[in-house]
Amino acid sequence: MFSSKKSDPFFTALHKIAENMREAVHYANNYRIETVADLKEISIRMKEYETSGDKLIHELIVMLNKSFMTPIEREDILALAIRMDDVLDGTESCIAHFEMFSLNEIDDSMRDFLGYIVKSADELVKAMELLNKKDLVGMRQHAILVKDYERQCDEVLRSSIKKLFLNEKDPIRLIKFKDIYEQLEEVADHCQNVANTIETIIMRNA
Template identity: 75%
Template sequence: MFNSRKPDPFFISLHKIAENMREAIHYANNAKYGTVAELKDVSIKIKQYETYGDNLIHELIVMLNKSFMTPIEREDILALANCLDDVLDGMEHCIAHFEMFSFTEIDESMRKFLEFITKSADEIVSAIELLNRKNLLEMRKHIILIKDYERECDEVSRSSIKQLFLKEKDPIRLIKFRDIYNQLEDIADYCQDVANTLETIIMRNA
């Protein structure tokens, strides 16, 4: 069902969703968290990305409902869109907790999480650009990297939580730090879900 003569509107829509997600992740990675006011600004901006992402998902669903033919299974299109949305929702949820906790202590572990998640977001967009060009087999190298970054985040999670319980004596701070670590690991898992969905699309269409 691939038409190599022109870009498919469904793939263009998926690329917009992915690009919006990537911009939000990069913003979160590069943002300043040193004051409560800065936390508020970051939370508002990420929420704007999340709202725009929801609008893009809605537009895609309307297209699916109106279209008789789709370039790949419509279930796969929707699954990929929802997985991309999960990444952005996860980041919005995490940043909301930063702001809710007035959490201005961004430690090395959190920076590592954000770095690997940002790299995953870049690979996701690269893979979807290849999907838009119908170059399915080339997508695999990006999928492998996304999964590698998820494993790196697993290592960061294990080591950071271990050190947290060894060193932190304040139970409230311990709870806050562990909550943020867990949410960041969840975002990495959502990125892997995107990779798994892309693998399914390759399997069915290559």
């Protein structure tokens, strides 16, 4: 299909987008929120990751507009980039809601969500590393794992909301926690969308 002797600039760009996304997700997961001031700090840093992601997307679009030929369909390259950026945007938005709610409490359900999202981000970077090596078939195993993590997040959402409505008596806290759970599940959905795009690219090109 294409030469595997040297790295393609488009695949290199996609790998950079994936790395920035993964770094942001790991930062959100590892940061220990204890005070309201912590919420401001993490929110600012996540916004910086989002801005970096937007810049990388812009650079990729410029490359696509200037190039006559691309290693795979340009629509697939752009879709892959945008869907990885959706993961970053969704994570940043969720953290912004923590700050808006002044919510400095992280429960087990949130940790479970973030754990699966981190694992998904790691798998997506591995997939982009294989894309950089032109090993499209090898990418499939990572896409499958990401989709499995999304299914796990579905289960976390169902059990966490059930528990929330059974045990939480404060309606304001209930609204806040339900919102965060649903946003985290949406990030997992974004990860699955990347996996689906990877599988489409494999089907068309491998």
